[in-house]
Amino acid sequence: MALTRALSRTLHITALGIATLVIATVSAVPAYSDTSDKRIALSNNYAGNAWRQEMLSAWRTQTSRAVKIGTVAAADAFTIGENRPTDQAAQIQNLILQGYDAIVIDAASTTALNGAVQEACDAGVVVVSFDGIVTAPCAWKVVNDFRQWGREEVEYMAKRFPEGANLLEVRGLPGTFVDDDLHQGIVDELKKHPQLHLVSSVEGDWAQDVTQQAVAGVLPSLPKIDGVLNQGGEAYGAAQAFRASDRKMPVIILSNAQDELAWWAQQDRDNGYQSISISNAPGIATVAFWVAQQILDGKEVPKRLTVPLLHIRQQDLDSVLAKTPKGSVADQIFSQADVEKLIAAARDKAVQRSQEASQ
Amino acid sequence: MNKQLAINKRLAMKKRWVSPRILLPLVSFSVLLIATFALQERAMSYLGLNLLFNLTVPIALATIGQLLVIMVNDIDLSVGAFVSLVACIAATVLVQHPWLGCLILAALVLAYAVIGALIHKLRLPAIVVTLGMSFIWDGLALLILPAPGGTAPTWLRALMTVKPPLVPMAVAAAVLIGLASHLLIIRSGIGTVLRGLGGNVRSVTRAGWNDTLLFALAYGLAGLFGVLAGLTLVGLYTSAGANVASSYTLLTIAGVILGGGEFVGGKVSPIGAVLGALTLSLAGSLLAFMHLSPDWQIGAQGAVLIAVLAARLLFNRHGASSNAIAQEATA
Numbered sequence: 001m002a003l004t005r006a007l008s009r010t011l012h013i014t015a016l017g018i019a020t021l022v023i024a025t026v027s028a029v030p031a032y033s034d035t036s037d038k039r040i041a042l043s044n045n046y047a048g049n050a051w052r053q054e055m056l057s058a059w060r061t062q063t064s065r066a067v068k069i070g071t072v073a074a075a076d077a078f079t080i081g082e083n084r085p086t087d088q089a090a091q092i093q094n095l096i097l098q099g100y101d102a103i104v105i106d107a108a109s110t111t112a113l114n115g116a117v118q119e120a121c122d123a124g125v126v127v128v129s130f131d132g133i134v135t136a137p138c139a140w141k142v143v144n145d146f147r148q149w150g151r152e153e154v155e156y157m158a159k160r161f162p163e164g165a166n167l168l169e170v171r172g173l174p175g176t177f178v179d180d181d182l183h184q185g186i187v188d189e190l191k192k193h194p195q196l197h198l199v200s201s202v203e204g205d206w207a208q209d210v211t212q213q214a215v216a217g218v219l220p221s222l223p224k225i226d227g228v229l230n231q232g233g234e235a236y237g238a239a240q241a242f243r244a245s246d247r248k249m250p251v252i253i254l255s256n257a258q259d260e261l262a263w264w265a266q267q268d269r270d271n272g273y274q275s276i277s278i279s280n281a282p283g284i285a286t287v288a289f290w291v292a293q294q295i296l297d298g299k300e301v302p303k304r305l306t307v308p309l310l311h312i313r314q315q316d317l318d319s320v321l322a323k324t325p326k327g328s329v330a331d332q333i334f335s336q337a338d339v340e341k342l343i344a345a346a347r348d349k350a351v352q353r354s355q356e357a358s359q
Numbered sequence: 360m361n362k363q364l365a366i367n368k369r370l371a372m373k374k375r376w377v378s379p380r381i382l383l384p385l386v387s388f389s390v391l392l393i394a395t396f397a398l399q400e401r402a403m404s405y406l407g408l409n410l411l412f413n414l415t416v417p418i419a420l421a422t423i424g425q426l427l428v429i430m431v432n433d434i435d436l437s438v439g440a441f442v443s444l445v446a447c448i449a450a451t452v453l454v455q456h457p458w459l460g461c462l463i464l465a466a467l468v469l470a471y472a473v474i475g476a477l478i479h480k481l482r483l484p485a486i487v488v489t490l491g492m493s494f495i496w497d498g499l500a501l502l503i504l505p506a507p508g509g510t511a512p513t514w515l516r517a518l519m520t521v522k523p524p525l526v527p528m529a530v531a532a533a534v535l536i537g538l539a540s541h542l543l544i545i546r547s548g549i550g551t552v553l554r555g556l557g558g559n560v561r562s563v564t565r566a567g568w569n570d571t572l573l574f575a576l577a578y579g580l581a582g583l584f585g586v587l588a589g590l591t592l593v594g595l596y597t598s599a600g601a602n603v604a605s606s607y608t609l610l611t612i613a614g615v616i617l618g619g620g621e622f623v624g625g626k627v628s629p630i631g632a633v634l635g636a637l638t639l640s641l642a643g644s645l646l647a648f649m650h651l652s653p654d655w656q657i658g659a660q661g662a663v664l665i666a667v668l669a670a671r672l673l674f675n676r677h678g679a680s681s682n683a684i685a686q687e688a689t690a
Contacts, residue, residue: 078647081657085507086414086603089596090640093410094647097401109507111598115519118597119410175506 036070038296040289041100042077045088045108045132050257051233054329055106055131055282062286062333071336072293085112092116095125102126102292106285107134110177126295130288131280140295141304142288144280146178149309150185150229153253156276157196157227160251164195165226168218168250170204170211170238172231182231199223204234208259211237219245228252232279235260255279256310256330261321268317277312281332290339302346307334379674380619380626384634387617387667391641398648405527411644412529412637413519417442417592418610419533419636422618423540424584425611426632430544430625431556431577433478433485437493438585439608441467444500445589446599450509457512468582475578476571493608500601507600511593519594532591533633540629543580553577557625613660614639617667638663 042059046052056077063075080087085108093116095103103120107113107129114136120127121138130142157167172179190196202218204211211234228238232255242249254260256279267273284307295301310332312320324330396403402411421438428435453460474492478485521528544550555563556573564570593599618635620627642663646656
């Protein structure tokens with residue numbers, strides 16, 4: 001009797017030991033966790049223009065596939081009624097309460113959501129901001145390089161006008177970091193090309209009508225204009241203003257809006273008009289989605305990730321235009337593989353930078 | 360005789376028990392809270408309650424400010440702009456030069472008192488004066504902070520993220536605001552006199568009070584609560600902007616009315632108003648948990664407001680008829 005008890009006890013202890021061993025090995029396996037039970041939410045502050053509509057539709061197409069094949073359990077999009085940071089902060093707090101594992105944010109304010117974002121991070125929720133980013137240090141930031149955009153515009157002008165040219169700059173919504181960065185890129189690059197002269201700068205608010213009015217207002221006082229630099233969404237308005245005057249149509253840098261691309265194609269057919277199109281693809285939302293998924297999967301992702309700008313070349317114009325619905329914007333959707341590549345590249349760059357710093 | 364005694368007793372009991380003015384906000388708040396808990400059990404925790412209500416703290420404070428103005432038969436359409444201005448000052452001047460910041464905030468409270476005195480002295484319509492002032496506050500806020508930004512003073516941030524034992528900050532703050540304003544407005548002597556202004560100014564002046572000073576006091580207190588609202592707002596959101604609190608004007612009026620206050624007669628309930636503010640934001644969360652599109656949320660909040668007001672009308676009718684019974688019995 002005593003023997004059996006002792007035996008059973010030993011067995012018990014052994015079993016326990018094995019169990020501990022098994023647990024130990026399991027937890028020693030490198031961080032690979034399945035995200036099929038994870039839920040991701042999109043908190044969006046505004047849906048009132050073509051870019052945002054395309055962004056939401058890009059999110060829907062990419063995430064519905066991911067949900068269907070079981071990569072994630074849910075990827076719901078929520079847009080607040082009015083573009084107010086107070087409303088979005090309340091929305092984010094509600095999303096935390098609803099138990100989402102990650103919240104992807106296009107923010108109404110870079111700073112005013114930091115309180116709510118901090119609450120999310122404290123509750124163990126992964127926060128990824130894109131386009132309109134938040135400054136809270138615990139959040140990941142998926143951004144376009146707007147300075148690069150400004151530099152590329154000037155580079156193109158330098159190539160088109162090696163003998164020198166007069167340029168007009170149309171700026172975006174004042175006070176936004178996008179406007180500041182793009183303008184800074186232009187200013188930086190112009191220093192390298194003294195033959196280019198920035199003769200005037202107007203405020204277009206990223207809107208066709210505002211731009212048309214602003215450019216038409218300033219044109220009579222200006223010398224001959226060879227090129228127009230802008231921030232996307234203003235090119236068509238600027239072109240209208242030039243057409244209304246009897247000036248020669250300058251080289252206007254275009255963006256991805258369908259009406260601009262259609263105008264460009266028409267000009268090309270009529271008189272061989274040459275330009276380039278640079279823009280930030282609304283598909284950046286899909287990058288943010290996959291970044292959130294990768295973080296939930298236990299992957300190491302740099303806190304700041306730069307997404308390449310969308311370029312449309314003259315030769316691709318017709319094919320892009322055919323794919324872009326009227327009133328919408330041309331887009332580039334990012335798949336999981338694309339984003340993994342982006343992350344790997346950013347990680348390598350970070351490692352390189354830290355090595356350089358240590359040397 | 361016996362019958363009359365019984366009725367009197369019943370009425371007296373009713374009086375001693377919670378008055379309908381506070382009962383209705385309490386009921387509507389409880390109904391929404393239970394529905395929220397049923398839909399989202401995560402809300403039923405320390406962390407959950409805080410997430411549910413912490414953003415309501417500044418709204419509750421601003422609602423008490425609005426209540427003080429409604430109490431003297433006026434209405435304040437500048438609350439939203441004023442709270443935004445205070446937030447802008449708190450996120451900039453108060454961080455860089457704390458003393459100057461405090462001085463400016465004190466001056467703002469004084470300005471509110473002066474406006475109250477002027478409105479009364481010159482017999483100006485408060486609705487027009489406060490609407491005009493809202494543009495002035497808005498302009499000042501833009502001067503101080505042209506683009507949204509700034510940072511919260513560390514002490515404010517610490518205060519709004521404090522984690523007290525047992526009760527989360529949001530609940531503790533709501534209870535504190537409710538009790539403090541109840542003591543100030545309902546229980547204190549001066550509060551009773553101020554409520555008298557809304558009831559009958561003439562009788563208050565005949566009792567020997569300086570009515571202009573009393574109006575200044577009511578508006579000054581409203582300004583003080585507006586300042587507190589702006590400070591807590593910055594502590595929560597960590598930054599400010601010229602229209603960060605633009606929605607507060609309508610929210611506070613709705614909160615006061617939802618909380619059992621009336622536009623005339625000095626009939627207000629501070630605890631009810633705090634409950635009203637909590638109810639409004641709870642309605643927003645509840646609708647979000649029901650996966651209702653935000654496009655519908657503002658309308659749905661309005662529907663909640665109308666439903667509660669309709670219920671109050673029924674209560675009042677009922678109250679009036681039971682009073683009639685009592686009178687009949689005495690006769």
